[in-house]
Amino acid sequence: MPSDPTPRALARERTMARIVELGNGQLRDSGVAGLSVREIARGLGMVSSAIYRYVASRDELLTLLIVDAYEDLAAAVEAALAGAGEAPRARFLALGSAMSRWALTQPERWTLLYGTPVPGYAAPAETTNAPGTRVMRAVLAIAADGARATEGPGTPALAQSVTSLLDEHLAEFGVEADPATAARAVTAWSGLVGVISAHVTGQLGPDAVALGEDLLRPQIEVLAELIAPLCIAPR
Incomplete structure (x- = not known):
């Protein structure tokens, strides 16, 4: 039987959901050309280097938004x-x-x-x-x-x-x-x-x-x- 998610895993899941939400907001406001991983970091209150632990590149962000x-x-x-x-x-x-x-x-x-x-x-x-x-x-x-x-x-x-x-x-x-x-x-x-x-x-x-x-x-x-x-x- 699978164990319950750890607090760390739950925190990561919430962060990923927020990344998708912010990405969809960028898409709505500026289209694909306006997608920016760095802007998402700002929306999350992170330094730009920290976001890459969740989304490695703009292409990876695109894939997340496409799947969503x-x-x-x-x-x-x-x-x-x-x-x-x-x-x-x-x-x-x-x-x-x-x-x-x-x-x-x-x-x-x-x-x-x-x-x-x-x-x-x-x-x-x-x-x-x-x-x-x-x-x-x-x-x-x-x-x-x-x-x-x-x-x-x-x-x-x-x-x-x-x-x-x-x-x-x-x-x-x-x-x-x-x-x-x-x-x-x-x-x-x-x-x-x-x-x-x-x-x-x-x-x-x-x-x-x-x-x-x-x-x-x-x-x-x-x-x-x-x-x-x-x-x-x-x-």
Whole structure:
């Protein structure tokens, strides 16, 4: 049975949480360009050299903020799915709505995840892959359930290399589905990220931005047709 955390471990955990909080504040106020480990040290009341016992570099701070954002987004999506019922379409719409709300209220964190890559920074896969794929795994599971329940839409022929890659990821995520279903799920997922990003970054213009979720909702319903269409013949 694991022992209780020591006071030192608890103190470190509180400090790390405060570092993430201060980093998110910098991100909100100044964007990625404004991230500064030294400024976080000042916020903590530390000398600048002391902060490096917790965060070794700006890249490490970026990784902390990326993981925190992925986990926060996934928690919002999973909370929405918990109240969405069993129907695949209802679950996908709930997932898309939760993603939209999260992105619209936290555009800087959304852009950190899905915007332009930060020059010179490469996210460590061993740290970011697990939290970063939680929502994608949920989309795959919804698509798999939709395919089992209905005769879904057709999918273009897949190259063998694509089929192999999709099979590999389905096994990694523990989702039982065929590659064609996975291809539709990836397309629906990519579409969600794309329409939300276009909205967050104002690519559709200020009039569209002002509409918020009212504009995103019908786009999400269109994407739902890829994995849980309304007009389908039962199997």
